[in-house]
Amino acid sequence: MNAVYEGATPGFLVWRLSMKWRVAVDxxxxxxxxxxxxxxxxxxLxxxxRSGERPSQRRLADxxxxxxxxxxxxxxxxxxxGLLERTRDPRDPRAVQLALTPRGxxxxxxxxxxxxGLLRQLLEPLGGLEGPRTRAFTDDLTTLLDTPLALPPDTGTHETEQS
Known part of the structure; x- marks a missing residue:
């Protein structure tokens, strides 16, 4: 284990991995x-x-x-x-549908x-894309993503230091 990560919290490690992935994909x-x-x-998209959908911007965001x-x-x-086309949804004029162009x-x-290829490199230490450790890791990530977080209510005010 890298000494930099020794004692790190899971939240920090998830953040670091997501940043590593984002930079690599960029x-x-x-x-x-x-x-x-x-x-x-x-x-x-x-x-x-491939499954025949032409989603709205809202559906794609979700x-x-x-x-x-x-x-x-x-x-x-x-x-x-020139990679994407946006058109009005004929069923809902407020909605915009998205589709890739042939170039897209x-x-x-x-x-x-x-x-x-990047994903294969990332997952190699876990036994590769189809390895049992990768499947378990994917299951764990899915569990965490499916777990709702109760965020504290936003009061709209910020406490200030009093003298």
């Missing part, structure tokens, strides 16, 4: 003109497209875990780059291959 997909956040959007306003901003930048499908396919 660097890996940068040559394709993508950021990690943009990759999250196009890769999720790619998967939803699927990715990103804020809807942030997904909207990312979608606009991806549309400007091609770029996203290459990005997914690149990120899968």
């Amino acid at each position: 660097r890996a997909v940068s040559p394709l003109g993508l950021t990690h956040a943009q990759y999250s959007v196009v890769a999720t 790619y998967g939803m497209r 699927r990715t875990g990103l804020e809807a306003l942030y997904v909207s901003k990312l979608a606009r930048s991806l549309e400007s780059a 499908v091609e770029v996203t396919g290459r990005a997914i291959e690149t990120v899968q």
Whole structure:
């Protein structure tokens, strides 16, 4: 074990791993003109497209875990780059549907291959992508992600130091 992490809390380790992953993905997909956040959007759209979905921005935000306003901003930048198209939902004129363009499908396919290579590297110490330790790790992560957190109520005020 790296001495830097000795005595570290699980929360700190999760944060460090997520930062390591984000930086690695950012660097890996940068040559394709993508950021990690943009990759999250196009890769999720790619998967939803394969199952016949053309999701709304809201549905995509729910699927990715990103804020809807942030997904909207990312979608606009991806549309400007020619990777995504945004159209009004014929069933709900307030909703915007998202779809990859043919160029978006091609770029996203290459990005997914690149990120899968990174994932294989990351998981090698656990026995690889299909190893039993990786499956257990995935199960543990899923359990943690499915566990709701009770956040303290926001009172809208901040205590100040009194003299």
